Amino acid sequence: MPRQPLQQRSRIKQEKILKTAKQLFAQKNYFIVSTNEIAKVAGVSIGTLYSYFKDKKAILLTLLNEYNQTFDSVFGHLNTDAALALFENDTHQWLQNLVNMLSKLEDQQFHSQIEMLSYTIPEVQQTVVQQKQKVQELTRQCILEYSKQNVHLDDEDIDNLSIILFDFISSLVDEIIYGDNSIEQKQQLQNTGITCLELIIKQTLINTKEKN
Incomplete structure (x- = not known):
């Protein structure tokens, strides 16, 4: 863990180092x-940098922790009883909220860097995997609650549907973030994608009704 400075001036220096490192890692x-x-661009001496951080990886892990805290904070708004009820009453809006959360969670360049580093740095991989598991489990929980009130789905159907929805949502968000599209095209892509997700859910329920 980095040293936590007590003085305001020291905290400002540490934040400057983190902000600079984040920009450089992304760019x-x-x-x-x-x-x-990092020290040169941040306008501090290398000694000052090392007084706060053991090495470059310590800087990255601090940024990763902040990245994860932001995710948990935003994610928490969707992981509530009210959000579960919204999935049942207005699936389109729930899906839209989820896609918006994932696509606007972080700046694109740094998010891309985190995704890339997840293949080479275990701590980054662990964070990315945990975040994806949270989203997939949230999707599964919503489907489970929805099926209780509508058509009963067995555990295998729920698991399969949650995996399909999660993979679809992940691909949709990646295209929104990284695709070479205009703002209007991204909005249209999001609307079309969410409509397709709704159809997948509804068709699964219809098929289950017919099977039962």
Whole structure:
């Protein structure tokens, strides 16, 4: 863990280092950026940087912790009884809220860097996997509650549907974030994608009714 400065001036310096590192990691590549470059761009001495952070990885892990805290904070708004009820009463709005949350959670460049680093740095991989598991479990819980009130789905159907929805949502969000589309095209893509997700859910319920 980085040293937690007590004085306001020291906290400002630490935040400047973190902000600079985040920008450099996103613009270039984590493995290319050095602590010397971070210190130079941040306007602090290399000694000052090392007084707060053991090494470059410690800076990354601090940024990763902030990234995860932001995710948990935003995610918490969807993981409530009211949100579960919204899935049943207005599935389109619930899906839209989820897609908006995932697509606007972080700036695109840094999010892309985190995704890339998840293949090479275990701590990053663990965070990314945990976030995806939370979203998939939330999707599963919503489907479970919905099926209790409408058509009963067995555990295998619920698991399969939650996996399909999660993979679809992930692909949709990636296209919204990284696709070379205009704002209007992204909005149209989101609306079409959410409509398709609704159809998948409804068709699954229809098929289950007919099967039963």
